[in-house]
Amino acid sequence: MRKRQRAAALVTVIAGAVLVGGGAAFGVAGNFDHPGPRPDGTAMTPVGWQVTPAGSTHPAGSFPANAVLSPDDRAVLVPGVIRNAHSRQTVDVLDSRTGALLQEVELNPDDATKREGVAPGLVFSHDGRSVYLATANKNSVLGFDWDPAARRLTPTRTLALPDGSYPQMVTTSPDDKTVYAVGQYARKLFAVDVATGATTSAPTGAYPFGVALSGDGHTAYVSNQADKTVSVFDVNATSLVPKAPIAVGTHPNHLLGDPARHRVFVSNGDSDQISVIDTRTNAVQHTIALSPYRGAGAGTSPLGMALTSDGKTLYVANAGNNDVAVVNTGSGGDFGHVNGLIPTAWYPTGVQVTKDGSRLLIADGKGLGTGSNKGSATLADPTNHPWIEDLVKGMLQVVPTPSAAQLQRYSRQVELNNDTTSSGAVRGYGGGAPATIIPRHPGQGSPIKHVIYVVKENRTYDQILGDLGKGNGDPSLAIFGKDVTPNQHALASKFATLDNFYVNGEVSQDGWDWATQGNSNPYNQLGTHQGYDGNGSEYDSSGYLDSPVTAGGADPGKAFLWDRAAAAGQSFRHYGMHSLPADWFGPKNQVTCASGEYCAYEPLLNQNTDHHYPWFDMEITDQSRVAEWKKEFDQYVAKDNLPSWQFVDLPRDHTYGWYAGGSTAKAMVADNDYALGQLVSTVSHSKYWKDTAIFVVEDDGQDGPDHVDAHRSPALVISPYTQRGIVDSHFYNQTSALRTMELLMGLGPLSQYDAAAVPMIWTFGDRANLTPYEALVPRQSLTDRNPANSTSVMTPQAIQGAPDQVDEHALNEEIWRSVRGPHANVPPAQHHVFPAQGQSGTADH
Incomplete structure (x- = not known):
């Protein structure tokens, strides 16, 4: 039965x-x-x-x-x-x-x-x-x-x-x-x-x-x-x-x-x-x-x-x-x-x-x-x-x-x-399905040979793209609108506007597992709702990253997307997603982390981690993270050995409260946006642009309102085969994104959820447009600071010393207080190009 x-x-x-x-x-x-x-x-x-x-x-x-x-x-x-x-x-x-x-x-x-x-x-x-x-x-x-x-x-x-x-x-x-x-x-x-x-x-x-x-x-x-x-x-x-x-x-x-x-x-x-x-x-x-x-x-x-x-x-x-x-x-x-x-x-x-x-x-x-x-x-x-x-x-x-x-x-x-299926067939194909590079069957092959998967933090669709001017947005909720996030606006408008995309979890603890393994198992689901938000669970000491218990699947060693890629013989490089600083590691952990480095709990992931790429520390700008990523990317270009997969954490749109002298929420989100623009510009001006797809999602949408659903979140699909300028309102979610990446790279599904998910068939066409992308400098200042009279239940010490003990609900309220404060006059948005060695192209204005 x-x-x-x-x-x-x-x-x-x-x-x-x-x-x-x-x-x-x-x-x-x-x-x-x-x-x-x-x-x-x-x-x-x-x-x-x-x-x-x-x-x-x-x-x-x-x-x-x-x-x-x-x-x-x-x-x-x-x-x-x-x-x-x-x-x-x-x-x-x-x-x-x-x-x-x-x-x-x-x-x-x-x-x-x-x-x-x-x-x-x-x-x-x-x-x-x-x-x-x-x-x-x-x-x-x-x-x-x-x-x-x-x-x-x-x-x-x-x-x-x-x-x-x-x-x-x-x-x-x-x-x-x-x-x-x-x-x-x-x-x-x-x-x-x-x-x-x-x-x-x-x-x-x-x-x-x-x-x-x-x-x-x-x-x-x-x-x-x-x-x-x-x-x-x-x-x-x-x-x-x-x-x-x-x-x-x-x-x-x-x-x-x-x-x-x-x-x-x-x-x-x-x-x-x-x-x-x-x-x-x-x-x-x-x-x-x-x-x-x-x-x-x-x-x-x-x-x-x-x-x-x-x-x-x-x-x-x-x-x-x-x-x-x-x-x-x-x-x-x-x-x-x-x-x-x-x-x-x-x-x-x-x-x-x-x-x-x-x-x-x-x-x-x-x-x-x-x-x-x-x-x-x-x-x-x-x-x-x-x-x-x-x-x-x-x-x-x-x-x-x-x-x-x-x-x-x-x-x-x-x-x-x-609506699950035992046949292994890809859902969504049928009458009305467009010409697309998304394979109809796992392992069928595609022109995409490299995937860069970027995960950011905690935003809803309306917070960022509510004022996009196309798609189903509510401008009254766009507190991080065009002046703050010009790159996300440009990428959503120039490539594909995905106004019906959803995160699967409620908060970071279950959201990250949904984003990286297409599942949040019973241990993590209970832990999320039982102890998240500063209530004393093991999440507060990042025990949720201990993959033997949070990894969903009959074999926990094959639960995550990078596990599946490695098992298929595909190379990958990891930048910050499951990284922690050296002083968080101890004798019980499976890896040894040197002072000043950032490491991952799981040995396989750690072996493929950039140990100089900073983890969640909110005092570190996302521009500096992308600079570290770009240093390696340029080396891959020079040596012609770009990994099949790159897993990149850009976390600073999380923000961290309204304490005196700290970066404002808008400045942090603008920094995050500019970093993303630089990453896309770098790839699109490289020789790898022709066969690369960049997927960008949030881990969850907990820190903002949305007029459709609290789970609706911004997502971007950036590649030469993305259908330029369309509004794709088909229902998608994080498991749809995973299923799409898996199919493009010839991998099978991770769980029942991505197996049943409809891939992003309508987002992709079957013809390449190699026009590169030029990063935009936000009108919002990237260096704005909260005024001296700002008060906060957060402190930099608490957030940097034990970030997961933050009361996310209180932080959410403080983000809004910060956003409502004054900010400096800022110059108009400017185009910024990050060409790869030996590459050139026409600007995408």
């Missing part, structure tokens, strides 16, 4: 449900869909997949990371891991029949300095009188009394864990005297005596997450997300004795115990499988495949699970595919068969089934998406718009258990929603 056939774009009505197939009818002029909620309760995600949640839907906090039923099935509890409207994290108590909100518990509301952390770990005691919640960054487990009659939580106790524990999942002993908590960053399982608070611990594997007990309570199992293992412990009260670990799939996360049948189910988040452990032998008994088709890349991302009382049906929340899989786990010969799929909203994290099996409760982390975040922001008052993470609202679905016939209809709906 998991096999999905590609569906034609269509709208059909089945049993009262609207079936939306694959989004836009690609190639049909005028059909330019975009992400976000729709009036009928459906939506499209930024990756281009539809969501049509079954059953009834109800608000359920901000990014609910789990769903837990009360023992009497009358209430469902969901921990919301993002702050609510009051900047607090919550546990919502909802009616399990109607979805009505019964109670919202704000955690630590008197703490104005650091929000209480919330993890997916939430469990009822066996006697049904208590609830325990893991707090992640607060290094504790919170205890609540549960009133089943009133269906209310009352905070009663805090079970402290050592600093740096970062607990994720919890469970209780059969006698309820011991709470077991997984310390993800401590790499330990903790056993806490409820009466005394006394704690013991034992080491686990890397990045532990889930925990479950055997039926007798004497064996504990812990999933290790970076080790492909489940740790095993003999347990006696608070005594923990390690035993041999069990090998499972890639990046295991949630565990579900089935004591009556001596089983533990393991969700393998990046091999897209369920491992079934026999607790009598501590061996994997079965492996259940959840991929949508044979040979599919990563992307299903199974998370929470639930089992019917008779043990015959397992429900799995497939976060990446936006469905719940219905799996046969009875004793018949078709054990592990996926009977069908239930459509959900965006990113289901948890599922529960009532004891009588009559209904399912599904928590959806991202609901129906964000839509526009313009608010009342304008050029005159640009501060008044919601931040993107504040727009991520979760949902609870209450779904009557479907009959076999209804499940078949639901399954068809999921196939249409995702």
Whole structure:
């Protein structure tokens, strides 16, 4: 049942449900869909997949990371891991029949300095009188009394864990005297005596997450997300004795115990499988495949699970595919068969089934998406718009258990929603497809032999190109308009205007993975929403760059675009994308970094890194970054050995606050723009221009408003084969860009998402225009400084010493304050040519 056939774009009505197939009818002029909620309760995600949640839907906090039923099935509890409207994290108590909100518990509301952390770990005691919640960054487990009659939580106790524990999942002993908590960053399982608070611990594997007990309570199992293992412990009260670990799939996360049948189910988040452990032998008994088709890349991302009382049906929340899989786990010969799929909203994290099996409760982390975040922001008052993470609202679905016939209809709906294909054919070709150099089949070949992939930071389309004068822009939001970003305006106008392009993630933590591997795996998705924005997650120490756990795919060593290029024998050079300064490296890292250099965590990437190319440091101009890049580029020209790929980070459009004497936001964005113009000018005046394509995207769009969707972002495709001067409003996103680069260079897809993405077919023609590009000097001064009376919650020391601890929401507000300040009179824009040795050409005015 998991096999999905590609569906034609269509709208059909089945049993009262609207079936939306694959989004836009690609190639049909005028059909330019975009992400976000729709009036009928459906939506499209930024990756281009539809969501049509079954059953009834109800608000359920901000990014609910789990769903837990009360023992009497009358209430469902969901921990919301993002702050609510009051900047607090919550546990919502909802009616399990109607979805009505019964109670919202704000955690630590008197703490104005650091929000209480919330993890997916939430469990009822066996006697049904208590609830325990893991707090992640607060290094504790919170205890609540549960009133089943009133269906209310009352905070009663805090079970402290050592600093740096970062607990994720919890469970209780059969006698309820011991709470077991997984310390993800401590790499330990903790056993806490409820009466005394006394704690013991034992080491686990890397990045532990889930925990479950055997039926007798004497064996504990812990999933290790970076080790492909489940740790095993003999347990006696608070005594923990390690035993041999069990090998499972890639990046295991949630565990579900089935004591009556001596089983533990393991969700393998990046091999897209369920491992079934026999607790009598501590061996994997079965492996259940959840991929949508044979040979599919990563992307299903199974998370929470639930089992019917008779043990015959397992429900799995497939976060990446936006469905719940219905799996046969009875004793018949078709054990592990996926009977069908239930459509959900965006990113289901948890599922529960009532004891009588009559209904399912599904928590959806991202609901129906964000839509526009313009608010009342304008050029005159640009501060008044919601931040993107504040727009991520979760949902609870209450779904009557479907009959076999209804499940078949639901399954068809999921196939249409995702429109994945097992054939390997490139989507988008068909009636109306133009003459283009984009291959129709992987490996077909193209005139492009070199790709330069540039990733910048945090801007929306309207912020930069809203005043372009062509395409779908809102000039009232263009705070970094033509005077500040003349090169991006000229490149978008002279080459192709892409006014319907979207980033896939919300912020930098998940955005960078989407931009470089076409996926953001379960570890990174939870970490993004749980701990980003200065809330104490490992992102704050750049642990998110530790590729063994963030790399999505059954083989983490092949997850990123540069991994795929190297495996195909293609050369590449890396400039700053995953680089850190030497003093951030230590004994635990896989590489050694010399003082004054910038290095990458992954050995392969580090071997191909320019160690003199500066990382994220905002005090360093992007012009100096491009000067370092150009020094190497000129050498490649001279030696005729330009790498097939170049991965270039130009980060300074991120900006960094409004402190006295610091560079203004406009000056930093102008510097970034001028650097990009110099890069393009250099390439276009070189002998490599004829067979090079330059792709420019933002990692995310979090620091600005957009009148279409908070994910809409500027993107540029610059090559001799780009269709000059067109407005291409077809729906594209970061995975479309990846798919396009892969096809041009003869590579296969990285994940299910770029495999299903429509490449940028209409952006490219089939004839070369070799006219070079001349860089423009911005009218905006590149050296403007904030006035002496500027005040900031940021400091240069905080940002340069630990940049990822910055409160991005506060930074966003400060950008707007900075933009509204005065700036010096500036000269008109000037053309600036950066010719390569021995090259000349006609200026592109």
